[in-house]
Amino acid sequence: MQLYREMDTHLAQLDNIINLFAEVKTTGLNEKFDQLIMEEQTFVEQANDNINIKSEIERIDDIAKDNKHLVNHLAQTTDILSRQSSDLIEQVSKFTHSQ
Structure with a gap:
């Protein structure tokens, strides 16, 4: 009888250990997850x-x-205005030289 009681006690302890390992394993997996x-x-x-x-x-x-x-449009506009300005200067100079 004593042997059976000790076996039951050891089985219960093993059961507890297995449950602890299962809990640790589950917790570890949950943490990793x-x-x-x-x-x-x-x-x-x-x-x-x-x-x-x-x-x-x-x-x-x-x-x-x-x-x-x-910028390209502005450059083109600037070129046009520059040419018109040069043309205007030329026209004004003709007008002033003829007076």
Whole structure:
């Protein structure tokens, strides 16, 4: 009888140890799973940030292209005004020399 009681006690202790290991294993896995979820969230946030950065770079590129067109137009307008100014100076000088 004593042997059976000791065996029952040892089996109960083994059962407790197994339950503890199972709990530790489950807790460890949950912690790793939580870490993976946090890393995934960080990855998603970084991906969204990269998408936003790409969009802003494209917007800046569009603005730069618009500015280039405006600068080219302004340069053409400046050339036209410069030629008109030279023509006007020439016409005025003819007028003043003829007087």
